[in-house]
Amino acid sequence: MSYEPPRAAVAVDLVVLTLRDAELCVLLVRRAGAPYKGRWALPGGFVEPDEDLDTAAGRELAEETSVSDLPVHLEQLRSYGDPKRDPRMRVVSVAYLALGPDLPDPVAGSDAADAAWRPVADVLAGTGKLAFDHAVILADGVERARSKLEYTPLGTAFCAPEFTVGELREVYETVWGVPLDPRNFHRKVTGATGFLMPTVKTTTRNGGRPARLYRRGLAELLMPPLLRPA
């Protein structure tokens, strides 16, 4: 005799964050079918039989944003497996966190009636509850993003490939909701080795004196908490 383990559907759900208009925004889709028909939800879908979890997350991200070569950060967040989280059947969802620069307006996909960027603050405040347990997943994702800004170079993921120190500072100020001293911030990030790669170019797109353009530094390397939200 051989034991046959119970089966479940495995889904990936995406918390896709970006900054639009100095606000932290999340990508939501409106559900086209039951359950929760018409409600806003995180984009996502089921994992295919021969697909890795990361691959599935990347595929869903490309589908929903209709951009294939995205300069985004994508990492696994955590899994959610309450037996009753989906009324149809047992679904274990592996949530992913994606961060990117101001991304194009989304297009409605096959299984979504509509798609849009919505300010995280509004969504979590409860204006129209999200489907399933997606409010919890979103809250977890935002918390992860906020805390990783503190000790990783992740803030650069919200910026275009080339960005100024002032633009990067705005990322931190927006995600944390606090003002930061521009002078001290400048010293901190330019001083941290491996964080920023200077280019020769400058820009005046933000007004004032020309600012040097930087690219993301090397890796995901941990660093001493270089800035604190409080």
Place this chain on the structure above:
Amino acid sequence: MSYEPPRAAVAVDLVVLTLRDAELCVLLVRRAGAPYKGRWALPGGFVEPDEDLDTAAGRELAEETSVSDLPVHLEQLRSYGDPKRDPRMRVVSVAYLALGPDLPDPVAGSDAADAAWRPVADVLAGTGKLAFDHAVILADGVERARSKLEYTPLGTAFCAPEFTVGELREVYETVWGVPLDPRNFHRKVTGATGFLMPTVKTTTRNGGRPARLYRRGLAELLMPPLLRPA
């Protein structure tokens, strides 16, 4: 027509860490059946149809350690879903990290031929490769434990309910593999509000002058990085 999503078996695997003899050790079981018969593996099992992931992890932990009321910390680590990670079928594993004080010697369970505490250093050094992708899971778990010591009161999870500051320091020194100044350590942890709850009791079990006994402080609250491994 209604779309039927692909199904997978969902497992929980446990990285159970403890300190034995001033060494970081992990609980391993020897596999009784195929695949990887006879190889060491992380304890784990399949999630039952009506079971939450956390519940399943707690159940497996109780089964493997044969202690029901464990003073252990248990948290989700991450999920692993390579389509080929289990040769039998598609298995998505949700890994959990458990930390506890010097736990009793394990007993062989129903599906494990043997169970034992093994030093993490030995296991990761490659003395007898673990089954499946468990070496990766173990490495991820150890890294999580190490980094959480830095900014959460998690170190106390390795201690008995009542412990001395010196015993707690030994935890940090062992997990990080670095010596810490006993005087400065003492000030740090006793100074951090909510970290430790003093009792009236003292002990001389470690020799020398009697040391005050403490209990874990309140919650999982984050704190400024209170000690650094480097």
Place this chain on the structure above:
DNA sequence: CCAAAAGTGTTTCAATTACACCCATGA
């Protein structure tokens, strides 16, 4: 010239480190 953002220097203050020193017990 003026406003506005970029970037540097310097002072102040807080935290960490290193280490001298005392304390309370068991052997």
Place this chain on the structure above:
DNA sequence: TCATGGGTGTAATTGAAACACTTTTGG
């Protein structure tokens, strides 16, 4: 009384926060 770990005090060093000030553009 000596060895051992527990615990306090304090000076030196390091790092963070505050802010005066200069630079370089657009209008």
